[in-house]
Amino acid sequence: MPQPPDTPPLRVVLADDHYLVREGTRQLLELDGHALVVASVEDAERLMAAVDEHRPDVVITDIRMPPTHTLEGVAAAHRLRERHPALGVVVLSNHADPDYALELFKDGMTGLAYLLKDRVGDRSQLLAAVRAVAKGDSVIDPVVVEGLVQRRARQEASPLSRLTERERHVIEGMAAGRSNAAIAAHLHLSVSAVEKNVNSIFSKLGLTDEPAIHRRVAAVLAFLAHPPS
Structure with a gap:
């Protein structure tokens, strides 16, 4: 036993x-x-x-x-x-x-x-x-993540590869559950700068037509499925 x-x-x-x-x-x-x-x-x-x-x-x-x-x-x-x-x-x-x-x-x-x-x-x-x-x-569940990534990618091979280094750092903070203010403090940026990067991430991932909270979750799920190298 x-x-x-x-x-x-x-x-x-x-x-x-x-x-x-x-x-x-x-x-x-x-x-x-x-x-x-x-x-x-x-x-x-x-x-x-x-x-x-x-x-x-x-x-x-x-x-x-x-x-x-x-x-x-x-x-x-x-x-x-x-x-x-x-x-x-x-x-x-x-x-x-x-x-x-x-x-x-x-x-x-x-x-x-x-x-x-x-x-x-x-x-x-x-x-x-x-x-x-x-x-x-x-x-x-990885199967669910993959389904979301495939749907959101809109036939792009790797939309995450289009992110800048700063945007990658910001999405890493989002994946860690940090708010925009917490990301700003962690990266030594202004909150407005983080907000601009977040909106750019949404745009590059094709998430511009979703409610804000869904865009944030979808971006994090995409990152967790295929984190940028």
Whole structure:
């Protein structure tokens, strides 16, 4: 039997309307004592109540649950983060459409993960995502990232190669989750100079027709998929 880790296990709440999926995920997570499932529920409302009661470190939720089987998991993620800003959330989905990921990340990426459901069987990837969101990092399934990059590239071989050295430093700051002000302080620039570089990045990546937050997330996803050398 595996020995428990020296550090306390991460406390997790699971949400999926299929019992076998919840139970299988629980067993995977608890196999070596690195995670402890404190509640397992079948819909978004019970998920909200379970988080309020147990105050877990991380939530793992299906993207679609009763009653409408649309985007309950994403909506629950947003509501939970409003109530518990430090909570990590992993959303599991059958859909590689980048628009679903953009909807999850529309208010920011910190502590959020979007994984395809077939990753559940890969215990190492699932645990890595749980650990990442628990400490405030973000995770996006590579298949989803690739789909977004292909759509945004607009048939250019490598739009990131068009960025200047300064723009590359700015997008690195964006990928690290820094605000424009924080990027300015880090690079010893004015905030207005950073804003100009950010707008130039959006233009070169073909993101000029998107809402501001979607452009920022899309640019970061493109960078994470193919960081400039």
